[in-house]
Amino acid sequence: MIIDLDANSTYLPSEEIQEVMKLAWRRLGNPSSLHRGGQRARAEIERAREAVRYLVGAEKGDLVVFTSGATESNNMVLRAPWRSLAVSATEHPCVLGPARRVASAGAELRIIPVNEDGEVKTSHLEEALSRHTDFISIMAANNETGAINDIHELARVARSACPGAHIHTDAAQIVGKESISFAALGVDSMTISGHKFGALSGVGALIIREGIQLEPLLVGGVQESKLRGGTENVMGIISLGVAAQAVRETLSVRASTMSELRNCFEDSLLTTLAGVEINAKGAQRLPNTSNIFLAGSRGDDLVIALDREGILVSSGAACSSGKPEPSHVLMAMGQSEERVRSTIRVSFRADQSKEIVPRAVSAIVGAVSRMRSATSEN
Amino acid sequence: MGVVDLAPLSERPSVVVAMSGGVDSSVAAYLLAKQGYPLVGVSMQVWDYKQNSAENSRATCCSPADFCDARMVADALDIPFYVVDFEAMFQQEVIQRFVDTYKQGLTPNPCIDCNSRVKFRELRNRALTFGCGVVATGHYARIRKGAAGYHLLRGVDRNKDQSYFLYTCRQEELEQTLFPVGEYTKPQIREIAREAGLSTAQKPESQDICFVAGSVQDFVTRIGGGRGKGNFITKNGEKVGEHEGVHRFTVGQRRGLHLGGSAEPLYVVGLNAETNEVVVGSRSDLERDGFSVEEMHWVSPELLRVVSGKTFPFERDVIVQVRSRHDGNRARMTAHSPQCVTVTWTDGWAPVSPGQAAVMYDLNNEELLCGGRIAAHRT
Numbered sequence: 001m002i003i004d005l006d007a008n009s010t011y012l013p014s015e016e017i018q019e020v021m022k023l024a025w026r027r028l029g030n031p032s033s034l035h036r037g038g039q040r041a042r043a044e045i046e047r048a049r050e051a052v053r054y055l056v057g058a059e060k061g062d063l064v065v066f067t068s069g070a071t072e073s074n075n076m077v078l079r080a081p082w083r084s085l086a087v088s089a090t091e092h093p094c095v096l097g098p099a100r101r102v103a104s105a106g107a108e109l110r111i112i113p114v115n116e117d118g119e120v121k122t123s124h125l126e127e128a129l130s131r132h133t134d135f136i137s138i139m140a141a142n143n144e145t146g147a148i149n150d151i152h153e154l155a156r157v158a159r160s161a162c163p164g165a166h167i168h169t170d171a172a173q174i175v176g177k178e179s180i181s182f183a184a185l186g187v188d189s190m191t192i193s194g195h196k197f198g199a200l201s202g203v204g205a206l207i208i209r210e211g212i213q214l215e216p217l218l219v220g221g222v223q224e225s226k227l228r229g230g231t232e233n234v235m236g237i238i239s240l241g242v243a244a245q246a247v248r249e250t251l252s253v254r255a256s257t258m259s260e261l262r263n264c265f266e267d268s269l270l271t272t273l274a275g276v277e278i279n280a281k282g283a284q285r286l287p288n289t290s291n292i293f294l295a296g297s298r299g300d301d302l303v304i305a306l307d308r309e310g311i312l313v314s315s316g317a318a319c320s321s322g323k324p325e326p327s328h329v330l331m332a333m334g335q336s337e338e339r340v341r342s343t344i345r346v347s348f349r350a351d352q353s354k355e356i357v358p359r360a361v362s363a364i365v366g367a368v369s370r371m372r373s374a375t376s377e378n
Numbered sequence: 379m380g381v382v383d384l385a386p387l388s389e390r391p392s393v394v395v396a397m398s399g400g401v402d403s404s405v406a407a408y409l410l411a412k413q414g415y416p417l418v419g420v421s422m423q424v425w426d427y428k429q430n431s432a433e434n435s436r437a438t439c440c441s442p443a444d445f446c447d448a449r450m451v452a453d454a455l456d457i458p459f460y461v462v463d464f465e466a467m468f469q470q471e472v473i474q475r476f477v478d479t480y481k482q483g484l485t486p487n488p489c490i491d492c493n494s495r496v497k498f499r500e501l502r503n504r505a506l507t508f509g510c511g512v513v514a515t516g517h518y519a520r521i522r523k524g525a526a527g528y529h530l531l532r533g534v535d536r537n538k539d540q541s542y543f544l545y546t547c548r549q550e551e552l553e554q555t556l557f558p559v560g561e562y563t564k565p566q567i568r569e570i571a572r573e574a575g576l577s578t579a580q581k582p583e584s585q586d587i588c589f590v591a592g593s594v595q596d597f598v599t600r601i602g603g604g605r606g607k608g609n610f611i612t613k614n615g616e617k618v619g620e621h622e623g624v625h626r627f628t629v630g631q632r633r634g635l636h637l638g639g640s641a642e643p644l645y646v647v648g649l650n651a652e653t654n655e656v657v658v659g660s661r662s663d664l665e666r667d668g669f670s671v672e673e674m675h676w677v678s679p680e681l682l683r684v685v686s687g688k689t690f691p692f693e694r695d696v697i698v699q700v701r702s703r704h705d706g707n708r709a710r711m712t713a714h715s716p717q718c719v720t721v722t723w724t725d726g727w728a729p730v731s732p733g734q735a736a737v738m739y740d741l742n743n744e745e746l747l748c749g750g751r752i753a754a755h756r757t
Contacts, residue, residue: 304460305508308392308418324463371507 003356006312007288008143008173008347010195013239017198020242024235031232032223041234048241052205055244056171056192057181061210065224066203066237070094070172070193073206074137076217076227077168077189078102082135086128088112088120088149089332090142095170096328099137112138117283118147118333122157133162140190141174144329144345145280146289148174155186166212172196172204176247177286178255188212194236199243203236254350259287261348261357266290268361273368279330279343288348291330294364296372299344300324305367311360314345392416393556394505395514396497397452397459398588399444402516402559404451404578405567409558410514411455418510419452419459421445422501424468424492425589450577462504464496471495473589473601480598480625481605483651484733484754487543487702488587494546502551514556518564519544519746521552527679528552530746532739535563542702545737545749546675549682595626608654610637613647613663624654630664630729645729648755664729666755668709668722671736674750676716678740681747685716696738696747698723700730706743719750 004012013021024044029037031045049064058064067073071094078085078098087099089111103109112128114120120138129136136158141148151169158167167187174180176197182190188209195201208214214227221229247254270276275295294302299315306313315324326340346360395407397419411417421444445461452459472491479486502513518533519541527549533539547555559567571579590597598604605623612618619637621627626634631646637658647664648657676682684692691714697706698721708725721736730736730752737749 300463301504301507304418304462307458307460308509367507370509374503374507 001310003311003352003360004349005346005356005360006314007349008146008196008286008345009314010201011176011198011349013198013200013243014246014351016246017239017242021200021235021239024238028234031234041232044238044241045232045234048237048244051241051244051248052192052207055248056175056190056207057179057183058207059183059210062182063206063208063210063225063227065206065208065227066232066240067206067228068202068233069195069204070170070191072217073191073193073204074098074168074170076206077166077191077214078135078137079217080105080107082107082166084108084110084130084132085135085137086110086112086125086133087137088114088139090114090118090120090144090147090329091137091139092143092170092172095137095139108132114147114332116333118142118145118280118329119283120149120154122153125154125157126161129158129161131162134165135168136162136165137168137170139173140169140171140180141178141286142280142329143173144327145283145291145333146173146286146347147280147283148178148285151185151187159186173286173289176243176251176254177258177288179251182207182209189214194240194243197243197247199239200236203233203240205240250350255287257350257352258348261352261354262288262290262346264354265346265348265357265360266292268357269364272361273365279333279335286347288350290346291343292346293335293339293343294368295342296375297342297368298371299341301371302344302364302367305370306363309363309367311363314347315343390415391512392418392508392510393512393514394418394420394501394508394510395457396501396516397421397448398516398584399441399447399451399578399581400516400584401571401576401578401581402518402567404448404516404576405562405571405574406514406516406556406558407451407455407457408570408574408576410556411457415512415514417455417457418505418508419448419455419457420501420504421448421459421461422464422468422496423461424464424472424496426465447578447581454576462501464500467500468492468496468589477598477601479733481651482733483624483649485628485731486733487735488589489543489702490546490735493543498547498551498555502554512554512556514558516559517541517544517557518560519557520560521555521557524679526683529679530677531560531744532746533557533560538564541746542699542735542737542749545677545735545746547677548675549679552677595623598625599623605651605654608656610635610656610658613657613659618658621656624649624651624656627656629731649732661729665727666723666730668720669730669736669755670753671719671721671750672717672753674713674717674719674748676748678745678747685713690715694738694747695724695741697741697743699737699739700728700752701734704728706739708741711738717750719748 028041031041053064074094075098085099110128112120113124138149138154140151155167168189169187170191172193175192190207192205194203216227218229277293279291303315326337330340393415395417397403449459472488475491476486476488505513517540518538520531522529532541605625609617610619627646629646637644642660644658647659676685691712694711696711698709699706710722710724711719713719732752732754734752736752738747
């Protein structure tokens with residue numbers, strides 16, 4: 001049996017969602033078509049939009065724009081005309097990349113540092129802001145460590161320091177794991193990603209506060225309030241809606257199940273194996289995420305060794321070929337490259353049971369012990 | 379463990395198969411999968427081609443495009459496949475030694491360093507951490523288990539035989555290594571690949587040194603092992619021309635000297651790294667009665683026993699191969715110590731390049747007995 005401890009990479013659709021998708025296939029046309037097939041598709045899309053709006057706590061007037069995922073959503077807000085950007089050091093590459101591109105076209109880019117637990121504190125933010133800052137991006141929760149930022153407080157500080165600035169948050173990892181309210185956060189835009197909470201990959205959304213004007217990334221169609229041209233990804237959007245509804249209804253149970261699994265796993269690993277440290281331990285963390293330093297191991301080799309035993313984890317540096325770079329997230333937390341390369345990420349699903357924990361722990365202990373003895377022999 | 383004496387299916391060990399993306403390692407994986415070995419395919423990321431290659435990286439093996447080929451084959455065989463990072467190790471153990479050897483006026487053999495220091499040492503270590511006790515590669519060579527230990531034999535296809543590059547293999551490595559393609563000829567391997575529908579069946583051969591696309595000498599110059607202009611001299615010390623650096627030449631080389639005015643063809647007969655001088659002469663100037671070999675590795679169980687018995691000196695009549703493309707000549711080998719032997723030609727001779735490997739086979743020219751590095755000539 002495969003034990004999927006890599007839910008932060010992709011949260012595979014539950015069987016319930018798979019069943020809904022099977023039924024959806026045959027009756028849907030192009031949502032822009034006037035006939036019944038088109039009407040049904042349009043209705044499904046709007047239903048999904050309301051499910052997402054409800055899940056993320058957006059107001060009626062806020063825009064929910066469907067995109068191909070978090071990368072597109074972040075690219076949509078992160079481009080000209082911003083002249084002075086402040087983004088946190090541990091952002092996902094799909095925020096850092098567009099930010100650097102804007103900077104290379106002449107804008108100022110300031111990186112907001114994090115503390116050793118990977119959190120952006122208001123003091124870090126205040127230092128990074130200038131009176132010119134017109135765009136600020138801070139992630140809601142980090143994909144590698146699970147460290148959660150207090151976006152509400154950070155947005156308040158940013159708003160008072162730079163009243164005219166656009167405040168964005170990438171919430172791709174937090175949705176489906178902790179409750180979140182777009183309206184209460186006080187930000188101008190927020191990114192979400194479908195496959196991080198059980199929808200298909202290739203679909204996500206950008207939530208835009210009422211009254212905020214953004215330019216479309218893709219033009220040539222009137223879809224999505226003219227903000228995203230092109231025929232909608234109907235199946236993806238339906239899956240997003242179904243997943244949003246499923247998650248919204250069960251969120252508190254999901255969160256407590258995941259945190260119980262994660263805490264049990266960490267306690268067990270820490271008592272079984274020496275030379276183990278949990279990263280971002282001092283931060284409030286996503287309930288399912290554990291980022292672990294295992295002294296004397298190599299993270300990427302551990303991923304392979306555990307895969308051989310049917311246990312899926314991540315080394316934090318997803319890379320299918322070529323040379324993996326050490327995690328910029330852990331480096332930003334002040335860790336050495338050597339330590340960063342000895343780290344893996346474990347992320348649980350809400351539908352897993354506690355029985356998987358002993359198997360996962362013993363596999364990790366076995367693989368790390370083999371590596372430690374191989375190193376000491378040379 | 380020879381590929382022919384198969385253990386029962388349930389007892390077959392998990393095997394890491396090194397997959398370069400070429401047809402040989404693809405077929406190696408295919409043959410082992412067909413025999414029921416639990417396999418893990420691994421491509422070794424040894425070199426940053428984007429950063430280091432001025433030329434089209436497709437000319438080499440082990441480039442990202444080759445990993446893609448390997449991944450497709452692994453997927454077709456339904457075996458797990460990983461790219462594993464060996465760059466730091468390769469830089470230290472292969473590239474640096476390669477450049478340093480040229481700097482010393484010797485001719486390196488990076489494939490041998492790669493086999494002994496990377497493939498059969500570090501890859502084996504990694505394989506163990508993945509739960510795999512055995513490593514398989516696409517080398518054309520064979521391993522046979524005998525009463526006294528493991529024997530390393532030339533591949534069935536003498537044109538493709540790669541045992542020369544494997545003389546550093548130790549007994550415990552031979553025990554835990556599989557060379558499935560060594561039992562076949564190259565045309566047979568291509569035929570197996572075609573019949574199995576492997577996507578790499580028609581892939582052209584990779585040539586020369588994997589991490590160099592283009593001229594080896596330009597590569598050495600580019601990464602800092604090059605020397606400036608120097609002189610061609612005769613063995614009497616007379617200057618006969620200028621060259622672009624001693625690292626561009628190998629003893630025995632005839633082509634690319636660009637020296638005219640001599641009645642008979644000129645060869646490189648010596649290199650002096652200190653003075654950056656290339657000594658040229660006629661073919662007969664290359665002829666020697668024999669040469670010394672250092673850093674010996676003992677491979678055959680019989681010689682391992684003699685060496686461990688410390689009965690030096692001892693002699694053997696052998697076939698000696700002194701380059702990758704050399705059929706071998708008969709010689710008398712005298713072993714003076716576990717590290718050092720001298721070789722005396724007994725039937726014909728071949729020019730030897732200090733720094734290159736000399737590998738000794740039995741008189742059937744079949745079993746690899748031992749090998750080492752050709753020492754600098756005494757002058």
